[in-house]
Amino acid sequence: MRALQASTSYSVSFAIPSVARPPPRRHGIVAKVEPTEKSVEIMRKFSEQYARKSGTYFCVDKGVTSVVIKGLAEHKDTLGAPLCPC
Numbered sequence: 001m002r003a004l005q006a007s008t009s010y011s012v013s014f015a016i017p018s019v020a021r022p023p024p025r026r027h028g029i030v031a032k033v034e035p036t037e038k039s040v041e042i043m044r045k046f047s048e049q050y051a052r053k054s055g056t057y058f059c060v061d062k063g064v065t066s067v068v069i070k071g072l073a074e075h076k077d078t079l080g081a082p083l084c085p086c
Contacts, residue, residue: 035073043082046049 047069058065071085
């Protein structure tokens with residue numbers, strides 16, 4: 001029996017992908033706008049009424065409640081709606 005010889009030579013190479021660079025970081029300036037006293041008062045009253053009607057209550061830490069109400073008021077002033085400040 002005769003051995004077959006390969007008439008075609010094969011070349012195998014492995015490409016090493018280049019190291020992908022992360023996209024450049026873009027830094028934005030976010031201006032912190034204080035809500036108006038009127039908006040804070042409206043959101044405070046709204047929050048109290050909502051808690052009463054829904055049977056819920058505010059966080060015992062008054063600082064948390066204050067920040068949330070202030071955030072709602074800020075969004076009402078800047079975005080036009082009292083969206084969640086979280």
